[in-house]
Amino acid sequence: MVIIxxxxxxxxxxxxxxxxxxxxxxxxxxxxxxxxxxGGKDQFKNKLPAxxxxxxxxxxxxxxxxxxxxxxDAKAAFNSIKDILKKQNLNPPDRVNKFSESxxxxxxxxxxxxxxxxxxxxxxxxxxxxxxxxxxxxxYINCINKLGExxxxxxxxxxxxxxxxxxxxxxxxxxxxxxxxxxFDSEVLVELKLFIENFR
Amino acid sequence: xxxxxTMFESISIEGLRVLKKIxxxxxxxxxxxxxxNNCGKTTLLEGIFLLSSPTNAQLPLKxxxxxxxxxxxxxxxxxxxxxxxxxxxxxxxxxxxxxKETRKLVIKPNKDESIKYTSIAKEGADKGLIDIKNSxxxxxxxxxxxxxxxxxxxxxxxxxxxxxxxIFRKGDDLEIVSPKSYEEILQAIFINHNTIxxxxxxxxxxxxxxxxxxxxxxxLNKIEPSLNxxxxxxxxxxxxxxxxxxxxxISVMGDGIPRILAIILAIADTxxxxxxxxxxxxxxxxxxxxxxxxxxxxxxxxxxVQIFATTHSLECVKAYSSAHSRxxxxxxDLRLFRIERRKDNFDIIxxxxxxxxxxxxxxxxxx
Numbered sequence: 001m002v003i004i005x006x007x008x009x010x011x012x013x014x015x016x017x018x019x020x021x022x023x024x025x026x027x028x029x030x031x032x033x034x035x036x037x038x039g040g041k042d043q044f045k046n047k048l049p050a051x052x053x054x055x056x057x058x059x060x061x062x063x064x065x066x067x068x069x070x071x072x073d074a075k076a077a078f079n080s081i082k083d084i085l086k087k088q089n090l091n092p093p094d095r096v097n098k099f100s101e102s103x104x105x106x107x108x109x110x111x112x113x114x115x116x117x118x119x120x121x122x123x124x125x126x127x128x129x130x131x132x133x134x135x136x137x138x139x140y141i142n143c144i145n146k147l148g149e150x151x152x153x154x155x156x157x158x159x160x161x162x163x164x165x166x167x168x169x170x171x172x173x174x175x176x177x178x179x180x181x182x183x184f185d186s187e188v189l190v191e192l193k194l195f196i197e198n199f200r
Numbered sequence: 201x202x203x204x205x206t207m208f209e210s211i212s213i214e215g216l217r218v219l220k221k222i223x224x225x226x227x228x229x230x231x232x233x234x235x236x237n238n239c240g241k242t243t244l245l246e247g248i249f250l251l252s253s254p255t256n257a258q259l260p261l262k263x264x265x266x267x268x269x270x271x272x273x274x275x276x277x278x279x280x281x282x283x284x285x286x287x288x289x290x291x292x293x294x295x296x297x298x299x300k301e302t303r304k305l306v307i308k309p310n311k312d313e314s315i316k317y318t319s320i321a322k323e324g325a326d327k328g329l330i331d332i333k334n335s336x337x338x339x340x341x342x343x344x345x346x347x348x349x350x351x352x353x354x355x356x357x358x359x360x361x362x363x364x365x366x367i368f369r370k371g372d373d374l375e376i377v378s379p380k381s382y383e384e385i386l387q388a389i390f391i392n393h394n395t396i397x398x399x400x401x402x403x404x405x406x407x408x409x410x411x412x413x414x415x416x417x418x419x420l421n422k423i424e425p426s427l428n429x430x431x432x433x434x435x436x437x438x439x440x441x442x443x444x445x446x447x448x449x450i451s452v453m454g455d456g457i458p459r460i461l462a463i464i465l466a467i468a469d470t471x472x473x474x475x476x477x478x479x480x481x482x483x484x485x486x487x488x489x490x491x492x493x494x495x496x497x498x499x500x501x502x503x504x505v506q507i508f509a510t511t512h513s514l515e516c517v518k519a520y521s522s523a524h525s526r527x528x529x530x531x532x533d534l535r536l537f538r539i540e541r542r543k544d545n546f547d548i549i550x551x552x553x554x555x556x557x558x559x560x561x562x563x564x565x566x567x
Contacts, residue, residue, distance in 0.1 A: 001514060001565040050558035053549045055565040058540060
């Protein structure tokens with residue numbers, strides 16, 4: 001059974017996010033952050049209250065953040081997390097992608113950021129938008145569109161296509177991050193990096 | 201059977217043993233306490249027990265005895281007080297549901313009865329189980345006993361005057377001054393590893409007299425479907441019938457079933473009351489925890505009893521959650537409370553069964 005021993009805790013949707021943020025923290029030189037996944041966006045409601053009750057949380061944690069995808073509505077995603085945290089008598093931030101200032105500092109970031117719709121995959125694709133391979137990815141999408149195939153989740157299809165072009169194929173966006181295929185120097189990550197600096 | 205739901209909804213304890221101040225609300229029918237050693241779990245149970253029978257002045261001696269303290273001297277009384285400090289009273293209050301009432305109990309040192317004891321050790325008090333000793337030291341002021349000041353607010357009681365009970369030493373005996381007009385509606389039993397088999401024979405007799413044996417058999421049937429009946433032999437042994445040519449003594453079932461039976465009998469004998477079980481997992485193999493909770497939940501529902509228990513065992517917590525989910529998936533009447541102690545601060549982390557399942561599913565520690 002897992003006991004929380006660190007002062008810095010991040011809650012994310014799934015394994016892919018764990019892999020992505022582990023890589024990003026490593027890249028930024030931020031250490032000692034424990035990352036927990038809730039098992040999908042629909043599980044925040046059950047899992048966040050459980051996570052903040054885990055043995056060691058109350059005693060040890062000083063900085064706690066939740067990062068989830070906006071999907072169709074960034075504002076609704078933020079409010080949903082905020083409500084869950086408030087019900088646990090915690091003090092979430094009033095504004096998205098910010099931290100609250102209290103004994104337990106709490107932050108909520110909605111990906112891809114800038115209050116846009118989307119998800120982690122959109123953010124990753126944005127970091128490589130100038131990569132020549134992306135033209136091939138767009139051409140591929142156009143090609144299948146002409147055949148009458150319209151991928152249900154375009155961002156996921158594009159990331160898979162992009163990763164398929166890499167020297168060693170990464171099966172997911174998180175593993176792609178672990179293998180250094182996304183551009184962590186990209187300007188599109190500025191807002192996320194600013195948020196994550198709170199873990200330093 | 202009329203159900204009266206005489207359940208505790210909340211409790212607040214101040215100055216009892218290690219507990220400087222602790223408050224818990226949201227008690228349900230099933231309440232399991234976890235937490236590290238010396239976080240106050242057993243003391244919390246003792247507080248609930250004291251408030252269940254707040255005019256029974258012998259209870260402090262009983263709860264001492266549960267901890268293996270089988271003697272009385274001025275130090276024995278002090279053991280109840282935080283840091284042995286008799287200048288601060290013990291305060292226990294709680295809310296009952298149906299009849300809705302608030303109970304307040306203040307336990308004070310009986311300084312008036314402080315005397316310099318001259319005689320030494322005497323057997324005989326409290327059914328011969330307690331040894332009265334004299335260890336009065338000139339360096340500390342002695343107390344001769346305790347004073348219970350109890351008050352209730354609620355529809356049941358019109359007169360809200362304080363009810364006073366006293367227990368103190370008089371010579372080499374214990375003297376108890378009890379209120380005449382107060383009738384307690386709650387019944388509570390405290391079980392721990394050492395006392396679990398203590399009253400089994402008596403409880404089974406009570407249950408037979410109350411014609412409740414069939415209901416106990418019904419509960420046991422869910423564990424052992426072939427069990428037809430239970431009887432008490434003249435030898436004091438409980439025998440069971442599983443359709444063989446003769447009945448078998450319960451002891452042949454190993455240690456687990458007799459323990460489960462002892463708990464079921466306590467529950468059946470405390471109908472509409474409270475059963476308190478310290479370190480409930482003791483004596484049970486980890487694989488039997490599910491059977492144990494199955495029996496406890498079934499019998500507590502059958503006899504309308506509120507359960508308070510403590511454990512250190514993860515298997516016990518898992519079985520508690522899964523047995524309840526399986527038996528009563530629609531009912532939100534289970535709680536797990538973790539007590540987190542930081543010096544003299546006690547934080548309570550409360551889980552309902554949905555949260556508990558979420559934590560166990562993710563392998564996040566709840567104890």
